[in-house]
Every structure is written in structure tokens, then in C-alpha cells.
Amino acid sequence: MYICICKAVTERQIREAIDSGACTRKDISACLKAGTGCGKCNPEINSLLRRGRPEARDSLLARAAEAAAYPWRMGGAVQEALL
Numbered sequence: 001m002y003i004c005i006c007k008a009v010t011e012r013q014i015r016e017a018i019d020s021g022a023c024t025r026k027d028i029s030a031c032l033k034a035g036t037g038c039g040k041c042n043p044e045i046n047s048l049l050r051r052g053r054p055e056a057r058d059s060l061l062a063r064a065a066e067a068a069a070y071p072w073r074m075g076g077a078v079q080e081a082l083l
């Protein structure tokens, strides 16, 4: 099923990118160009990322928790990763 109509990117391609290490929407955009057109697919890409690799999700949650506890350590890195 196509997720990004503008760039003809399927859900399978996005899942494969996530399995290969893509952790953010920026990663998906960089490797597949998905989401770089009209942007209507970005909520679905985010949803796939949230449901994606458990270790990536856990890593992101751990970084978010660390940023909440120690915001001076993280700068804008976590905020960027969460977008």
C-alpha cells in the first residue's frame, strides 16, 4: 500500500527502512524521499516509526526521559529526534 503518493513510497519500503535503522521522519525522508512533497503522509510515517523497531522506540523513549531529567545535557538533539 502506498503511504506517500507524491514520491510513490510504500508501507513496505518504510518498514524496511525502519528495520535498517531509520529512527526519525528525517531519516525516512533522506533515504526514500517520502514526506518531501505535500507532507500529507507525514502522520502515517510518524505512526509507522512509533510502531517500528522496539529497540529504536525504547532508545527514543530513553533519550526523551533523559532530556526531561537532565535538559542541559541534551541540547536540541532530543527535540530534533522527536520531530
Ligand code: FES
Pocket: 003, 004, 005, 006, 007, 034, 035, 036, 037, 038, 039, 040, 041, 042
Ligand atoms: S503524500 Fe507524501 S509528500 Fe505528499
